[in-house]
Amino acid sequence: MDIWTNAAENLVTMTLRPFLLMLLFWGMAFLPASGLAAALPSVALYYGDHPPLAELRAFDVAVVDPDHVSDPARFRHPASALFAYVSLGEVHPSRSWFKAIPDGVLAGSNRAWGSRLVDPANPAWQSFVLDQVFAPLWRQGYRGFFLDTLDSYHLLGGTPADLRRREAGLAQLVHALHSRWPEARLIMNRGFEILPEVHDDIWMVAAESLYHGWDNSARRFVDVPEKDRQWLKTQLDVARNTFGKPVLVIDYVPAANRELARETAARLSREGYVPWVSVPALDQLGVGNIEVLPRRVLVIYNPAESPDLHYADVQRFLGMPLARLGLTPDYVPVNGPLPDWPLVGRYAGIVSWINSDELPDAARYGDWLKRQTDNGVPLAVFGRFGVAYDSTLLQSLGLQTVEAAKAGDFRIVTQDPMMGFEMPVTPRAGEIPPLRLRGAAHPLLGIISSAGQLFHPAALTPWGGFVLAPYTVSSLPGQDNGERWHLNPLTFLQQALKLDSRVPVPDITTENGRRLLMVHIDGDGFASAAERPGAPASGEVLRDVILKKHSLPTTFSVIEGETGAAGLYPARSPSLEAVARDIFSLPWVEAASHSFSHPFNWGKAESNLDNGESYHLPIPGYEYRADREIAGSINYINRRLTPAAKPVKLFLWTGNCVSTPESLAETVRARVLNMNGGETTITRTQNSWTRIAGPGLPRGEGLYQVFAPNQNENVYTNLWTGPFYGYRRVIETFELTETPYRFKPVDIYYHVYAASKTASLNALESVYRWAESQPLHPVYASEYVRKVLDFNDFVVARTPEGYRLRGNGDLRTVRLPATAGLPDFGRSVNVAGTAPGPSARYVHLTTGDALLAMGGENTPLPYLEFANARITRLERLDTGLSLDIQGYAPLRLSFANAAQCRPLWNNQPLPFTRQGDRLTLETARHDLAALQILCPR
Template sequence: MSLSTGRTARRHWEFLRSFMLVVVMATEGLAVAAGTSFARSAGGTSPQPTVAFYYGAELPVDELRAFDIVVVEPDHGFDPTTYRTSTSELFAYVSLGEVEPKRRYGQDIPQTWFNGTNTAWGARVVDQTQPEWPAFVVERIVAPLWARGYRGLFLDTLDSYQLAVERPEMRRLQEQGLAAAIRAVKKAYPELRLIFNRGFEILPDVHREAFAVAVESLYQEWDQAKTQYGEVSQSERDWILGQLKTVTSQYRLPVIVIDYAPPAQRELARRTAKKIKDLGYIPWVSTPALDYLGIGSIEVMPRKILMLYDSRTDPDLMEAPIHRFVDFPVNYLGYVPEHWDVRQGLPSFPVVGRYAGIITWFRSDDVGLGAALPQWLQAQTAQGVRVMVFNHFGFPLEAKRLTLLQLAIGGGSRERDAVTIVRQDRRIGYEAAPLPSREEFVPLRLLQGESLLTLRRGKDDGEDAVAFTPWGGYALSPYVVAQVPQAKTFRWLFDPIRLIHEALALPAMPAPDTTTENGRRLLLIHIDGDGFPSRAELPGAPFAGEVVLKQILEPYQVPTTVSVIEGEVAATGQYPELAPQLERIARRIFALPHVEVASHSFSHPFVWKEENQDPAHPEAISLAIPGYHYSAHTLDREIKGSLDYIDRTLAPPGKRTEVFLWSGDTNPSDAAVAKAYEATVYNLNGGDTLITKTNPSLTAVAPLGLQKGAFFQVFAPNQNENEYTNLWRGPFYGYERVIETFEMTEHPRRLKPINIYYHFYSGTKKASLRALQKVYDWALAQPVSPVSVSDYAKKVLDFQRLVIARDEQGWRIRGATHLRELRSDPAWGYPDLAQSHGVVGYADHEDDRYIHLSGEAEVRVTFTGRPPATPYLREASAPLRDWRQGRDRVEFSFRETRPVHYALGHSERCRVSREPGLRADRVIPSSPAGRRNIEGTGTGTGTITISCRP
């Protein structure tokens, strides 16, 4: 990357560490920020770290970030430096007493250094008395791990020498050698933290070198020789407890207890973890392979849903029904869709504990996997993972396969017999009524469960078309979505949000929310660069860019992300003779303090992916720029090149482009999205949120975005004026109908932020300008919190990565530094401000309670049945910079220089002291009971102090 653009290597690295979403494979990094401390968890509420063990190759990075320490198998190639955050760190597994055949360094160990075998695990026992063994451990085992960035090790097999020697004096020699190796490691790397697995015999010699001590099988065990789970005997448990008492009382070391339970018995794992925790120890309950997201001091609540589809029928996921129709309800519920193409086979890693459920959408009853698909689904449901099937099951509906899912298939009636509805639950008919179909009648019957829609053909055959089952639920075609006749719009036959929630039995937990901050609906505004050089139908025929500057951007001084197309305004583009004038206007726009700088590409690709282009019509691929042809080989020119041009030529000192806005079909390739991340800018556009009074359907509400390879494409919350004006054919005042969309995505549920999104060509006509002004005036009359596109993108990326866990006190959330709102059910009560951490207030909207967060690295939310007894933030029109709350005092400030409106709850006994630059606040009645609360408007960034009487 060129340093002449001002994007230094440091900025590049920090951006990728903070916002890159990475698929973790054998040698790929994990995207997070740096710095770790384990003195205590956020909020200072626990003196012990939370610990997880995960030896699988497919690391569930986001979920494991809930834990302070995660012990991993280093041979899988994870990068601990890019994983490390302020709250979570990887420790490497090291077998100090045995060497497994798979270890590379094992080939370099002389055969004379082995003195026994662990037949249960197929490993060779090391003779710890070998004088060169400590140096080998330091140089060949530990040094490479230190060089890779590991700063903690889990030392296993510390008692394996007992398999090889029996005489006490010989064992003592082994123990001395083992202690010498450990001391050599600490001498070479004093900062390295070591967790011992058992090693009770050597603790008197090396307890000062230990960070913690682990032990396996206190209550539940795994017998490797018998390959079975079981309960630990009381005598064995008593012996272990005696050893652990010495560890804690004499050596003052934390204790980690690792127990084993079958994945299907998650409740047993919960009970076991609680018993361990009640003893004061750090629990981890998992499988013997430790390749399963188990339960520790906290239980991670999976936020990903595994979404199966078939690329044979849906080659472009952007157009696949599972993405178009199902991703949004999943997002609304607070979950992240993770799409899985069954063409690559079925997942081989454990699903339970990692995913909140499975959703499938297939276009036929045969995706080519035969019996493998129903067997795999049955295996997941047997472990407690629930499944929701949409459209088709994906395998032939034969009795032997259906019995695995407690279903049966009938037959016998004639295809020409009429089909009628014999039972329709009130949950059916949400946006459209079901129309019985003879062509798609399937005589599928429930053996156990609840049918929501039952049809009959002839006298005997019945079809349970939409149903809840013991393992989840299904909805068969054509009773999922119905296409509106002679239109390209659709209607749900049921509320997908409710149906998915019920079918997957999703737990009652707070949902991360990207629509709101501090109780107010977000407002973001962005302009695509199209039409900047167009002449307006106004006196003097000014350029559209100048019209938008004078009539929109200058009068409406709210955060706005503005882009230009280099090929339209630069001398290297279509209009070199106009470039000096156009660039001058662009510089004036970008100099406005409320404008965020963005690029809309070099040549405005209309079709980003080559496989979707028509070579016979090059004019439909991108703008015609002399000497240039867009292709997959020119992505650098489109993205980094246009960013560099804007930074070098148009952006004022101190400003750089922050956003890349996708053009044309807004369906970039994986490689294109990767280029945007490499350029350290955020990306936006895509999605088709076009819900209106003439298209009143949740099928017209788009999800947050789409994963493109290792990176995430962030969708615009709403569509632009092109869609509201019949592709700019008129009526040109049509964009005012976007207000319908804003209203319908606010009630009865808040589904989206307000997003004013348009092109510069809206400045060419009086009707479109008036429509824009009407939309601005409406939006700014609402209680909103204006943000830039980059701010919104950060929230979406937080949504994709943040982790939620629970313990006895409530909820722990990590990764919600930019996303600062949770949505909860008022029936759960109020946030307990005294017991919570990182929570500053709440507000109710419709049937939801919105909980405001401060942006801490770790948030703790505890609910109570009583409203707060101390002042809290009810709403604010800008993000908080900080919030400090004491028993009789609250101090806070905002990250905003423009006027900020705020309101506090339970502040009737309080008064305000103001810093210079803050306008006088007022105390107003704000409840039906006449209670008086503080409400004010600050015009600066000074600290506001609230002092309260007892």
């Protein structure tokens, strides 16, 4: 709480309240004032009770209200630190520890904020706050603290001697805090009076409202008077120039005025401050010396339209386009609570797919949407708006209701090139939404009736855009699942959400320029007799004919109910387990579980429906339990089948592959990853983007089901009814998800029973041969899963130098437009190189914390163009490059800008080929440590 001691007392600012705060800081050494501007940390404040932890990792430190983040490990990132907010001068009754405050400590009230004042010199308060507030936070993992309300003791009044005593007590408390936890970094909000006493104990000084503030009594934004600004600058100059402290300045502007926030942050940066510009409640992801470029979209759906989000149109049809654009959906049911915090800065926009003209609670939803669009949040609408055509919302969006078209002839008078994408637009009476544009907008589709009535069922608008049914997706006549897009969803979403195509997009399909290749096998049919002499088990045939021959990274699973003694074939268990052990012992195989009883429908099995149906294998005496299916089967495999050094890493969903929150939580408890599901089945006869699934689906807090990149042979053989050579057509899927865009990696995904028939085995062999002939980057399925999870929380931020890219280090590629220039490798950090790809330029990262600077077209530095393995270390030297690389296949590397370079390993030259300025290196080795690319200066 700030108590201004001059004319600034008349301007009541929103201070860093105990119940709302977030700040960011990283461990930088102190610098003299002259060097601060060049190396200032990035800092953000977020007070809301739903802090965007993933996005806040873009900054160097996050200070949060610990009542909202009880587990700092959720935030952990090597390049960013989480701090806890603590109020030293007053406390709010909402604090979790408020009732434990000793008697006699509370010394007054601050009615403006509804909080209670304390005397910082009171020994009981000092002991309490150290032992009962800071100590638990330290045990939770916090290693930094933001100290607030340092000026609140002024509100207690008293004599000058009382003020001096309280100031001395406050300084004593800060000394004690630093003495007890000397590793802790401390940020002090104001406290200018005690700064000379405690400057050695703290790291940073903060203050609010240098240029733009908030008048709390009048509830309005204000410009700070020049006199008040100069007084505050004087105090900040002392902190910065006399004591060498970085200074954080927090200013407040309206949520919708993002440009003013950017301008203010830039001005503060130029003046040498650490800026943070946000809203008064500090529950918005504002602008600092970097700005997060939001990748999340709030996706609104109607749960009444589908038994599970997995089957909803918004998930089936938009999962892939959103992922391709680099967006992560946060699904919100329209009939549930809608976010009441500012979305600007945190979300790239709102996307809705509702198939109802008017929802039961349409007024509430419409009012909420209007607030968001008024704040400048882009909105993309598919299907229906969900409110009445004559509603206030649609009027505010520039739409006018017209008389419905019930009969007559219709013709298209306007059609944007993005319409008619996979299926032509055919206007029919009774299907045309009765709406017409009445404001500034770009119609994507204009239809006129024979009576001269004009309709606009699709448009781009100043607030976003809409495409209404039936001009979204339609089914082909007489075809099951034969949907086709009427519009290009990528183009529409890009323009409606006003996405900047120049911004790097995290990519899960590629590493070091090469498309990923993986193999994963569901354990079904392991015990099935193969159609060959002696009728060996399919698992045995697969081992001998495929797995021993093709040494690609392979994720292999079994169903315990097939191989184990507690399953269907106890007499055959010893021989089946012996085969499984052989497979798991292969050096290129990683272990996965495919459950105990292979549930066919996880939701129904979980519900234990008593309707005579069986929802899993008929194992005698068994009733479904999630822990038995997952943890139990994993323990069986680890105990009986896998080498000790190769425990199960992955659980592969069975049956309908629609997980439930309970079953997903069980995989988390078992400490394994999960995958399967999704419906990527595009072929030349079913050539539609509607048949390309997204990367996965969130199923609850901290729960995420990762989809398989494509489907298995069961789909391509018409549910194993034939033709049994049908899996050859998965090559069509691989090709159609590579061009014109690389939507997916290559996944050779099949069941063990594919080895039971000669035709299917031959098809499988042809798929392996195709994959091995392609320039791909082999990885394990578990590595792909980690990339997807990293994608969900990957953060991109604009910096003065370019773009900050932060993730967990599993995802190592960002994508730029094909027309983008080259990175400036001299200014970029942890960027190994770049390569052209389908409709894109791929940029190769070496860690989970990179800086990408562009403009390197005229920089002749050598860089990695392609590699089929992971770069584990890369160092740029005056003489070229030094790197470590590790993979799963004979290495294939190429370097560009390397016309005069040569490779050296173990002080010996390596054979290479040269074409123009490209150097290509091939070796039978799967790894190279300290490889040098030596180039003349």
